[in-house]
Amino acid sequence: MTSKNLGRVTLAALPFVLALLIDLTLYAGIKDRLPDRLAVHFDAGGSANGYTSFSSYLLYTLPSLLVLGALWAFIAVKGRLHGRADRWFIGGGFAVAAFLGYLLIAVLFVNVDVSDGGSADRFPLWHIAVALAAAALAGALGALLSRLVPLPEDPRRLDPATRERIVLADGEVAAWGRGIGAWWAPVAVLVLLAAGVTVGREQSWFIGVPLILFALVTGTFCRPHVTVDRRGLTVSGLLPRPRVRVPLERMEGADSRPVNALAEYGGWGYRIRPERSGVITRSGEAIVVSLTSGREFAVTVADSATGAALLNTLLDRQRAGR
Helix, strand or coil: CCCHHHHHHHHHHHHHCCCCCHHHHEEEEEEEHCCEEEEEECCCCCEEEEEEHHHHHHHHHCHHHHHHHHHHHHHHHCCCCCCHHHHHHHHHHHHHHHHHHHHHHHHHHCCEEEEEECCCCCCCHHHHHHHHHHHHHHHHHHHHHHHHHHCCCCCCHHHHCCCCCCCCCCCCCCCCCCCCCCHHHHHHHHHHHHHHHHHHHCCCCHHHHHHHHHHHHHHHCCCEEEEECCECCCCCCCCCCCCCEECCHHHEEEEEEEEEEHHCCCEEEEEEECCCEECCCCCEEEEEEEECCCCCCEECCCCHHHHHHHHHHHHHHHHHHC
């Protein structure tokens, strides 16, 4: 791990570690005043309706801060966040840590001095407002602190002249296409169909039919096809619609690089994230298009280098008016 990554990881995990230390310190000061049974769940009016033992509360709630801290640190390294997305990510971590950390300790404080065998009367709802205010302030602080840590190099800022291209003669026409294999897509279709039929027969077809229709639409994308031609980049299924098309007019350039489905896009399928979107069927090589809006569009596909190089050639032609 480089020193640059170490700084970003430290900053990403810092608010969760601080929240945990603060909570543990406050807990140590009031533990002798807490009952054996804690009220930990409250209804919309603030009345207690869920309880747990003292040890269970510590076992299942406080470690959640450590888990979230580890998740934020992992994404800080593997998520390839740049610019505003990185600022929002770090600020979001500070906000989540402050919000959760405050509520965890607030739950303990409403149980202070409750007699054994009794329970807290209610959870004052003003605690929610305080937690939100703390989250807003912490988020702003995190965004400011993120400016102290150097960002990784943004691949979208590469010199356009260094991007790969395919040499085409004047008047020569070229296109490129590849299929995308997604092993999980047929499984998802079968699961949705089974769920739709089961829900329709056992509960209501009003709910089952939409599930079946969604399964059929998903089925058309069991093997998406990626095409690069004079119209731009197109991702389509077995039918003409639905499809995703990014015209050349919206592109600044294209690159071939590996992407991480979970860390960068939060999963698989058609994904929309801060400053990026894409059709992601797996982790691995992808065509990553830099858009004029400052966002990115990616599609995971084999031989992505050829597709990206052809896009850059077609962009050069369009800009030259050929």
